[in-house]
Amino acid sequence: MAERGGERGGFGRGFGRGDRGDRGGRGDRGRGDRRGGRRGAKRDEEEKWVPVTKLGRLVKEGKIKSLEQIYLFSLPIKEHQIVEFFLGSALKDEVMKIMPVQKQTRAGQRTRFKAFVVVGDNNGHVGLGVKCSKEVATAIRGAIILAKLSVIPVRRGYWGNKIGKPHTVPCKVTGKCGSVTVRLVPAPRGSGIVAARVPKKVLQFAGIEDVFTSSRGSTKTLGNFVKATFECLLKTYGFLTPDLWRETRFSKSPFQEFTDFLAKPHKISVVEDVEKTPVY
Amino acid sequence: MGNLKDVDDEAEFSNGIADLHIDGSRGHTEAEAGDDDEEAENLLVGLGFVQPVEDSEKWKVERQHFPSKVGGCPAWLDPINIPTGEQSTCGICDSPLEFLLQVYAPIDDIDDAFHRSLFVFVCPNASCLEQDRHHQSKKPEENPRRCVKVFRSQLLRKNSYYSYTPPSGEDDLPISEGAALCTWCGIWKGHKACAACKQTKYCSRSHQVEHWRGSHAVYCRQVQAARKEGKMDVNIPVCSPGPVSDKLWPEMELVVDEEDNYEVDELSDPNANVPASDKTKSKAQLLLEDYERRREAGEEFTAADLEDVHEASQDMQLWAAFLAKIGKAPDQVLRYCRSPAAKPLWLSLNGQPENSGIPSCSHCGSRRIFEFQVLPQLLNFLDFKDEANSLDWGTIAVYTCERSCGEGVGKGYAEEFAWVQPPPE
Numbered sequence: 001m002a003e004r005g006g007e008r009g010g011f012g013r014g015f016g017r018g019d020r021g022d023r024g025g026r027g028d029r030g031r032g033d034r035r036g037g038r039r040g041a042k043r044d045e046e047e048k049w050v051p052v053t054k055l056g057r058l059v060k061e062g063k064i065k066s067l068e069q070i071y072l073f074s075l076p077i078k079e080h081q082i083v084e085f086f087l088g089s090a091l092k093d094e095v096m097k098i099m100p101v102q103k104q105t106r107a108g109q110r111t112r113f114k115a116f117v118v119v120g121d122n123n124g125h126v127g128l129g130v131k132c133s134k135e136v137a138t139a140i141r142g143a144i145i146l147a148k149l150s151v152i153p154v155r156r157g158y159w160g161n162k163i164g165k166p167h168t169v170p171c172k173v174t175g176k177c178g179s180v181t182v183r184l185v186p187a188p189r190g191s192g193i194v195a196a197r198v199p200k201k202v203l204q205f206a207g208i209e210d211v212f213t214s215s216r217g218s219t220k221t222l223g224n225f226v227k228a229t230f231e232c233l234l235k236t237y238g239f240l241t242p243d244l245w246r247e248t249r250f251s252k253s254p255f256q257e258f259t260d261f262l263a264k265p266h267k268i269s270v271v272e273d274v275e276k277t278p279v280y
Numbered sequence: 281m282g283n284l285k286d287v288d289d290e291a292e293f294s295n296g297i298a299d300l301h302i303d304g305s306r307g308h309t310e311a312e313a314g315d316d317d318e319e320a321e322n323l324l325v326g327l328g329f330v331q332p333v334e335d336s337e338k339w340k341v342e343r344q345h346f347p348s349k350v351g352g353c354p355a356w357l358d359p360i361n362i363p364t365g366e367q368s369t370c371g372i373c374d375s376p377l378e379f380l381l382q383v384y385a386p387i388d389d390i391d392d393a394f395h396r397s398l399f400v401f402v403c404p405n406a407s408c409l410e411q412d413r414h415h416q417s418k419k420p421e422e423n424p425r426r427c428v429k430v431f432r433s434q435l436l437r438k439n440s441y442y443s444y445t446p447p448s449g450e451d452d453l454p455i456s457e458g459a460a461l462c463t464w465c466g467i468w469k470g471h472k473a474c475a476a477c478k479q480t481k482y483c484s485r486s487h488q489v490e491h492w493r494g495s496h497a498v499y500c501r502q503v504q505a506a507r508k509e510g511k512m513d514v515n516i517p518v519c520s521p522g523p524v525s526d527k528l529w530p531e532m533e534l535v536v537d538e539e540d541n542y543e544v545d546e547l548s549d550p551n552a553n554v555p556a557s558d559k560t561k562s563k564a565q566l567l568l569e570d571y572e573r574r575r576e577a578g579e580e581f582t583a584a585d586l587e588d589v590h591e592a593s594q595d596m597q598l599w600a601a602f603l604a605k606i607g608k609a610p611d612q613v614l615r616y617c618r619s620p621a622a623k624p625l626w627l628s629l630n631g632q633p634e635n636s637g638i639p640s641c642s643h644c645g646s647r648r649i650f651e652f653q654v655l656p657q658l659l660n661f662l663d664f665k666d667e668a669n670s671l672d673w674g675t676i677a678v679y680t681c682e683r684s685c686g687e688g689v690g691k692g693y694a695e696e697f698a699w700v701q702p703p704p705e
Contacts, residue, residue, distance in 0.1 A: 008386075008388075008394075009437070009444075009445065009446065010445065010446040011346065011386075011394075011395075011437075011446045012346060012384070012446075013386060014346065014348050014383065014384030014385055014386065014397075014536065015326050015328070015348060015383050015384065015385040015536050015616045015652070016384075016385045016386040016387060016388065016396070017324055017326065017616075017617075017618060048610070048611070049610065050610045050611045050657045050660055051657075051660060052603075052606070052627075052655070052656045052657055053656070053672075053703055053704070054659075054667065054668070054672045054703065057659065057660060057667055058667055058668065061667060063667070063668075076704075076705060078599065078704055079603075080603075093567065094567070094570070094571075095567045095568065095570065095571040096581050096586070097571075097580065097581045097583075097585075097586055098568075098571065099583055099586075114591075116581075116586055116589060117567075128589065129592075130589055130590065130591045130592065131591065131600070132591060136564075136568065137562070137564040137565065137568070138604075140564040140567055140568060141563070141564050141604070142600055142604060144563070144564075144567075145600055145603060145604075146592050146596065146600055149596070149600075150592075177588070178588075180588070196585070197581060197585050198581060198585045198586060198589070201581075225588060226586070226588055226589050227588055227589065228588075
């Protein structure tokens with residue numbers, strides 16, 4: 001077996017794996033062109049990004065001006081590097097909890113770790129990610145990626161006088177998730193975030209300084225409703241307020257010139273191009 | 281799924297996460313949705329990476345060196361019996377297909393396949409690829425019209441095209457000439473010729489037209505003028521040997537490496553000196569330490585706080601698993617694993633073939649098994665001028681005859697099956 005398996009008389013093996021593909025028999029790897037593995041290579045956090053989606057390639061090429069342009073046309077963001085590209089170092093992440101979780105298997109009980117991570121730039125963008133994995137670090141890394149993929153834009157406004165930076169939600173918004181409802185209400189400066197612990201963390205990371213919340217629902221533990229809070233935040237941009245009464249000018253989608261892409265259904269939001277809104 | 285108990289996990293975190301001893305009787309029991317580290321693959325996966333070819337090293341990708349490559353023209357293994365006619369054109373728009381990549385993948389156990397290469401062709405029209413989606417799930421008897429095609433060629437070690445011994449360097453040539461190829465694309469057989477000069481060969485009318493518009497009109501007239509005057513072999517600028525087209529994708533070598541060489545230890549860096557400074561610690565490590573500090577200060581959330589926060593959907597988890605897997609070597613463009621047990625690394629739940637959706641070998645009837653998949657990262661290297669309108673795929677999974685039969689290859693090239701999963705929504 002060894003003769004036949006390993007003997008190619010000097011010819012390379014290219015991608016051929018020898019007679020078996022499994023790890024059991026590595027054998028002679030032949031002399032095809034190999035790159036030379038980076039065994040034990042240091043994990044480089046800023047490793048060069050090789051996009052896997054069309055949107056990613058366009059972002060990397062610099063064809064997309066801002067994250068808001070992507071939100072405006074409701075294009076799905078599937079690569080976390082897109083979010084990192086626009087938000088950069090402003091984007092902070094934090095592990096909210098690591099929780100052990102047990103699963104019954106034939107061999108007994110198996111423990112995995114569930115990591116909850118929140119990311120945000122404290123300036124209108126926040127995301128939440130959850131990942132379960134055998135190893136803590138894998139769960140954390142997975143949760144960070146999922147959190148970045150779930151980043152939403154959060155619009156802020158004023159409670160009263162438009163002095164200083166926007167600090168609260170622009171209007172009362174309600175979000176529903178399952179049977180629970182959360183309502184965010186603008187609050188005057190200095191009120192702080194009046195909410196349960198986890199929604200409070202999410203609102204903080206989003207850059208909201210003051211807000212009142214009220215919640216209704218039928219779960220046993222009132223006051224959680226993180227998902228419903230997220231729904232509220234999503235709605236902040238969907239709400240037409242007087243300052244947006246100026247006629248909406250639909251700007252060109254990044255793909256507008258190309259009818260194939262447009263032919264696919266995309267939701268166009270009612271809000272004017274974000275860059276054109278008056279600077280608060 | 282068991283009962284969600286209102287468990288306070290504080291008691292279990294006695295020594296911190298790293299050296300956790302979990303008491304199995306407490307804690308939540310949950311069903312998993314998507315388990316990427318569960319699939320302990322025992323299969324070796326070869327990763328393909330592109331590498332530019334220096335001009336001085338172009339010989340490496342010529343057919344006598346049995347290369348694996350992307351772009352440029354194919355280095356046909358069997359240089360004579362090249363696919364023609366319907367095989368060489370897009371089933372939807374009828375234009376000649378363009379060459380994407382080739383993989384040299386011999387099989388040790390099969391003498392017939394001492395030399396064995398697979399060639400992948402696609403139509404550059406994005407709209408054809410959209411329509412191809414409907415055709416790829418059709419049964420063979422429904423005559424599917426594909427725009428992504430794969431051809432397999434294999435040879436015994438002793439054959440009439442190449443020496444029994446391997447080539448030694450750049451001066452080695454194949455022992456026989458190949459069939460004439462189209463001057464424009466350099467891919468398909470040039471069985472049509474320019475009616476005027478009768479010298480230049482083309483594979484199709486469209487390529488003849490393109491070449492004419494390019495430089496051929498001028499050259500052709502010169503040749504005709506020279507012929508009239510009786511001067512033939514003198515003073516005529518030689519028409520450059522194909523391919524003349526500028527639309528070919530950039531030519532690059534495709535090199536292989538084991539995926540195992542890219543495993544990285546998550547929490548610690550084996551090369552780091554002790555004690556590890558903040559710079560060498562991984563991101564996950566830093567966040568974990570930050571979390572520990574907050575926990576010790578009593579700032580932790582309880583499980584009840586996070587009750588309504590669930591893991592992402594199955595589809596999202598599959599996507600995250602894909603990202604994690606390719607993240608070990610982000611510039612990989614191809615994943616090779618030829619085995620009946622091998623499964624492609626899918627990007628999403630939809631767009632996967634049914635179990636019955638992979639047709640058997642049309643030549644010998646045995647089943648087709650997964651051999652390799654082309655990843656979307658390759659699109660970065662193809663240098664599209666107009667990215668927004670260009671080709672896009674999630675992955676192209678290639679399935680080949682399990683026996684790597686000689687039946688279809690007898691005529692030169694056996695067509696195999698490619699399944700294209702569209703990009704995730």
